[in-house]
Amino acid sequence: MEELLDYIIALTNLYGLVHKDKVVEIYNRQHGKKVDPAAVDALLQDPTQELEEEFVGVFGEHFVSQPILEEGAFGEELRKRKGKPFHVPPREELLRYRDDFYFEETPEYEALAGWLGENLFGGDMQPAELLCEEIQTVCQFDFQVLDVLELFNQEKVRFKDQAQLEEAVGLVGKLADNTRLGENNGLTPRELRRLQERRMV
Structure with missing residues (x-):
């Protein structure tokens, strides 16, 4: 039981x-x-x-x-x-997944956490990991880029220029595309898209 x-x-x-x-x-x-x-x-x-x-x-x-x-x-x-x-x-x-805080740490998650640590936190991985976990949560529930931008504002994250912001948003997009979603029965958006494309062939 x-x-x-x-x-x-x-x-x-x-x-x-x-x-x-x-x-x-x-x-x-x-x-x-x-x-x-x-x-x-x-x-x-x-x-x-x-x-x-x-x-x-x-x-x-x-x-x-x-x-x-x-x-x-x-x-x-x-x-x-x-x-x-x-x-x-x-x-x-x-x-x-019995732990409701658990999520799969994908290569995309590791890439974003590493980038945040290197570019925004001077190599300090602890705040980078905490921010990346918050972003991961946003990605799991009705992901919108604006929600992540709002999170950056709340956490007082400062980008040196527009190019750096766009690089961060690109990495977040890749994380979202490879995040397991309840609404997809546990599939990532990328996995679901590939399955649907195969059915159309």
């Missing part, structure tokens, strides 16, 4: 919302021992305190992150995901 709860929490953090059948499918694919669908149904009917503490709620046959429920956005969020394939990480990677 404990690992089933871990899966539900991790999948909800990764996807934002997940249908009970998808939980069973992914859990069974990654385990020799199969989970009884009735165990998942029981958690939908009577969520444990652990799920509530991890901000996992229930809507119908879905486990849903509490912010989506609180915003009354379930229907809209479900529509965003319709027809999109799922990114299912290997078991070890998937369970890292």
Whole structure:
């Protein structure tokens, strides 16, 4: 039961919302021992305190992150995901998403953090990493370039010229394009675009 709860929490953090059948499918694919669908149904009917503490709620046959429920956005969020394939990480990677602050540190993330440290923080990587984590969060939720520019303003980041600002924005764009999104069922925009292009061939 404990690992089933871990899966539900991790999948909800990764996807934002997940249908009970998808939980069973992914859990069974990654385990020799199969989970009884009735165990998942029981958690939908009577969520444990652990799920509530991890901000996992229930809507119908879905486990849903509490912010989506609180915003009354379930229907809209479900529509965003319709027809999109799922990114299912290997078991070890998937369970890292049990921590709702976890994100995959991609080469694009490392490139931006390194650039920020070298160009804006005089080689000091600690503030560069903190800023890069904030930018990563912006990229995960309805990314807009203006939101990142506003973040730079809030953090009192000063660019030496327009060219340096444009270089930073370019790196942020690459990070956003390679960030896993709940609305894409865990796929990055780049991965989803490639899958859609293959279908059109």
